[in-house]
Amino acid sequence: MSTASSDEEDIRLQAEVPEALNGARLDVACAKLFDQYSRGRLQGWIEAGRLLLNDVPQTRSRHPVVAGDRIEIDAEPEQSDTIEPQDMPLEVVHVDKAIAIINKPPGLTVHPGAGQRAGTLQNALLHHFPQTAAVPRAGIVHRLDKDTSGLLVIALTLTAHSRLVAELSRREFTREYDAIIQGEMIAGATIDEPIGRHPRERLKMAVVDNGRPAVTHYRVQERFEQHTHLRVRLETGRTHQIRVHMAHIRKPIVGDFLYGGPMRGAGLPVVLREALKAFPRQALHARELEVxxxxxxxxxxxxxxxxxxxxxxxxxLRAHARGELK
Structure with missing residues (x-):
């Protein structure tokens, strides 16, 4: 028995392995359970880390399944045409024969999707690194939201892609972010709350009982009046994870119009209040990456x-803390 739910970005496939498929290879079981997709396409999703087996990432197509196992796949919608290379500026902070590390600016969408076939990081990668045409998703292993800036590692070969996906699935990437949040914090902590699709608003994620495990660690970098500068480290990598977790503890990220609600700043100097109100995106930046x-x-x-x-x-914020803004 399999089910599917969809949204603009992906399709959530879910199934339980029946007795008839006990002992079958994972890709074979998936091909039987989700026969609307080719076995090759399903293998690609498995190798890209988009499959959970009993809530644990599994990237080996040959892995045997057992009756009663739960399979969940974040499947990509079929694209009607190919992604074209596009000459766009990229800030490359590291490159060798196997990988590149990109510093993504805010406002750049990572993957093409419905209504946007050009002007994305994937288009740019195909131009600057033509070899990525032979790699799934032009070598993109993990994502950042359109309006989040910062570091992404790109696989330039199939071998590099497979190994990086496996490393990411084992939670061995180190990813640290700068975040400016609304509200004052005294000390750091860990948020361990599952994240899934919002039960009513399909464009949003939320902390939900039946969500996927999500762990976020944060520490205080600087304290300000009504705001805090955090350093945030991801242990898992769920969609909108930092934004959802910060909003869940009622400390939303500045500029996060989807999760943050109205800007808070009563009593602050006009120049600071206006800057906070006008900030055009979530104040979130992926500052450190180690793989x-x-x-x-x-x-x-x-x-x-x-x-x-x-x-x-x-x-x-620092000028106000020093008493330099009136």
């Missing part, structure tokens, strides 16, 4: 400071 190199097997880490908009907001 095991898929060929050398050595840890490689890079840091990218926040872009100008977050830097300017921090400057105003």
């Amino acid at each position: 095991t190199h898929p060929v050398s097997r050595k840890r490689i880490g890079v840091v990218a400071e926040p872009p100008a908009d977050i830097q300017e907001l921090l400057r105003l």
Whole structure:
């Protein structure tokens, strides 16, 4: 028995392995349970880390299943045409024969989707690194929201892709973010709350009992009046995870119009209040990324400071803290 639910970004496939498929390979079982998709396409989703077996990522197509196992796949909608290379600027902070690390600006969509076939990071990667045409999703292993800036690792070969996906599934990426949140925090903590699709608003995620495990660690970097600068480390990588978890503890990210609600700033100086009100995106930046190199097997880490908009907001918050704004 299989079910599917869909939205603009992906299709959620769910099924329980019947007795007739006990002991079958994972890809064979998926081909039987989700026969609307080709076996090759299902293998691609498995290798890309889009399948959970009993709530645990499984990237080996040959893995045997047992009757009663629960399978869940975040399936991509079929695209009617190919993704074209596009000459767009990219800030490449590291590149070798196997991987590239990109510092994505805010406002850049990572993947093409419904209504947007050009102007994405994937289009740019196909131009700057033509070899990624032979790699799933042009080598994109993990995502950032359109309006989140920061570091992404790109696989330039199939081998690198397979190894990075497996590393990500084992939660071995180190990913740290800068976040400016509404509200004052005294100390850091860990948020361990499952995340799934919002029960009523399909464009949003939420903390829900039947969601997928999600763990976010944060520590205080700077304290300000009515706001806090956090460093946030992801243990898992659910859609909108940091934004959802911060909103869940009623400390939403500045500029997050989807999860944050109205800007708070009563009593702050006019120039700071207006800057907070006008901030055009969630104040969230993926500043640090560390992975095991898929060929050398050595840890490689890079840091990218926040872009100008977050830097300017921090400057105003610090100036107010020093009593320089009236």
